[in-house]
Amino acid sequence: MSGVNEIRKTFLDYFRKEGHAAVASGPLVPRNDPTLMFTSAGMVQFKNLFTGVERRDYARATTAQKCLRAGGKHNDLDNVGYTARHHTFFEMLGNFSFGDYFKERAIELAWGLVTKHFDLPKDRLLVTVYIDDDEAYGLWKKIAGFSDDRIIRIASSDNFWAAGDTGPCGPCSEIFFDQGDKLAGGPPGSPDEDGDRFLEFWNLVFMQYDQVAPGERQPLPRPSIDTGMGLERISAILQGASSNYDIDLFKALIAAAVEATGVPAEGAARASHRVIADHLRASSFLVAEGVLPSNEGRGYVLRRIMRRAMRHAQLLGAAEPLMWRLVPALIREMGAAYPELVRAEGLISETLQLEEVRFRTTLARGLGLLDEASAGLGEGQSLAGETAFKLYDTYGFPLDLTQDALRARGVSVDVDGFNAAMARQKAEARAAWAGSGEAATETVWFPIRERVGATEFLGYGAEQADGQV
Ligand code: ATP
Ligand code: MG
Ligand code: MG
Numbered sequence: 001m002s003g004v005n006e007i008r009k010t011f012l013d014y015f016r017k018e019g020h021a022a023v024a025s026g027p028l029v030p031r032n033d034p035t036l037m038f039t040s041a042g043m044v045q046f047k048n049l050f051t052g053v054e055r056r057d058y059a060r061a062t063t064a065q066k067c068l069r070a071g072g073k074h075n076d077l078d079n080v081g082y083t084a085r086h087h088t089f090f091e092m093l094g095n096f097s098f099g100d101y102f103k104e105r106a107i108e109l110a111w112g113l114v115t116k117h118f119d120l121p122k123d124r125l126l127v128t129v130y131i132d133d134d135e136a137y138g139l140w141k142k143i144a145g146f147s148d149d150r151i152i153r154i155a156s157s158d159n160f161w162a163a164g165d166t167g168p169c170g171p172c173s174e175i176f177f178d179q180g181d182k183l184a185g186g187p188p189g190s191p192d193e194d195g196d197r198f199l200e201f202w203n204l205v206f207m208q209y210d211q212v213a214p215g216e217r218q219p220l221p222r223p224s225i226d227t228g229m230g231l232e233r234i235s236a237i238l239q240g241a242s243s244n245y246d247i248d249l250f251k252a253l254i255a256a257a258v259e260a261t262g263v264p265a266e267g268a269a270r271a272s273h274r275v276i277a278d279h280l281r282a283s284s285f286l287v288a289e290g291v292l293p294s295n296e297g298r299g300y301v302l303r304r305i306m307r308r309a310m311r312h313a314q315l316l317g318a319a320e321p322l323m324w325r326l327v328p329a330l331i332r333e334m335g336a337a338y339p340e341l342v343r344a345e346g347l348i349s350e351t352l353q354l355e356e357v358r359f360r361t362t363l364a365r366g367l368g369l370l371d372e373a374s375a376g377l378g379e380g381q382s383l384a385g386e387t388a389f390k391l392y393d394t395y396g397f398p399l400d401l402t403q404d405a406l407r408a409r410g411v412s413v414d415v416d417g418f419n420a421a422m423a424r425q426k427a428e429a430r431a432a433w434a435g436s437g438e439a440a441t442e443t444v445w446f447p448i449r450e451r452v453g454a455t456e457f458l459g460y461g462a463e464q465a466d467g468q469v
């Protein structure tokens with residue numbers, strides 16, 4: 001059985017042999033790209049190659065890309081701890097053609113890797129294509145020899161891929177693995193597709209357009225290929241695990257937390273262990289790139305991730321700050337592939353420890369208030385926005401932490417009420433400021449804050465945390 005590190009290598013070696021340049025992962029914080037908060041897919045570092053704005057000395061590339069899907073257009077933060085297949089931070093394996101090969105070769109290459117190198121049985125595989133993509137349909141028939149029921153046409157945006165509101169995009173074809181009827185769920189496109197049985201693990205995007213503005217799409221100079229395979233998902237498949245959290249890498253991280261807390265990853269504690277392991281990776285990789293917890297922008301997404309994990313550490317009864325103690329286990333698992341983690345070990349540990357020490361002083365009291373305020377609430381009811389705002393403002397509870405804390409009981413939060421309370425407080429602060437007689441500061445400072453602050457602050461709620469920085 002191969003471990004995560006070998007599986008990554010198998011993928012990259014395969015495409016290297018097929019004439020692809022092995023390119024290092026781009027950063028999690030995209031350079032010179034104001035449209036994205038974080039890198040959410042392998043294609044991000046190659047955007048300008050697809051559009052033809054930039055040329056390099058290779059037309060084919062392969063990467064293992066660090067991705068983060070929290071706080072932007074692609075946001076899986078709320079899924080972590082609840083689904084078997086989502087992380088905030090994950091690695092996306094990809095192969096890319098910049099105007100070189102297109103659909104046919106992309107499908108041949110994918111099929112070769114999946115069936116000859118990963119040895120997945122054909123009768124456990126099925127694919128989707130975009131509703132009107134007869135070409136992809138025909139190619140799957142020809143190359144894989146699939147019967148019609150194994151090639152599913154999908155009309156939704158699931159089969160039209162875009163990294164953000166603008167940029168290169170195109171129809172896609174996804175490969176699913178049938179984990180067997182021990183798991184619930186139907187094939188993609190069916191009413192119960194959200195079940196775990198059919199696992200999407202590879203997306204082949206046929207890059208054909210550049211979304212230059214909302215509603216305005218232009219053809220790319222040359223059709224290209226962009227694929228993304230979740231390393232953790234293919235590892236789960238190859239290791240016979242029905243959850244990403246049962247692969248070698250996550251088992252090691254969870255074992256470290258079990259050892260540190262003395263609480264086994266069973267029953268209700270299982271989700272907490274998963275959240276902690278996931279958020280440890282996301283937090284550590286962000287800090288390694290110089291993102292630090294703050295109340296604005298990317299730093300606030302980091303803070304939300306850290307604090308969400310820290311509440312789960314509290315749930316496990318951790319008497320001392322926990323997260324920083326898990327950093328050595330992470331470095332053992334991922335340090336060889338990502339030396340930036342090793343270089344930043346000191347900073348990562350200190351940042352995690354400081355944030356947890358700071359947050360623990362208010363966490364317990366905030367949870368007390370939350371328990372009291374939500375005591376009478378049951379399934380389908382919601383916590384007053386005012387209370388959620390007080391937890392945010394006085395106790396440092398990000399909104400998603402409060403939502404996560406109530407979720408198990410089926411209680412939601414009145415998000416509109418939360419936003420209204422936030423707006424009210426801002427207005428009051430502004431009025432108090434204006435009343436202080438410092439007219440010069442008032443006229444200079446507020447316009448600047450309006451321009452800079454208002455666009456960077458992404459903490460009010462998911463709607464506003466929408467990938468724009
Ligand atoms: P899903 O439907 O499961 O949320 P997706 O369609 O949003 O996945 P894509 O945007 O197609 O995912 O990304 C390409 C691949 O990256 C997916 O097929 C999957 O293997 C992997 N992937 C996507 N999101 C995550 C995540 N949050 N955690 C782990 N792997 C992911
Ligand atoms: Mg998704
Ligand atoms: Mg999908």
Ligand code: MG
Pocket residue numbers: 158174200203
């Ligand atoms: Mg997909």
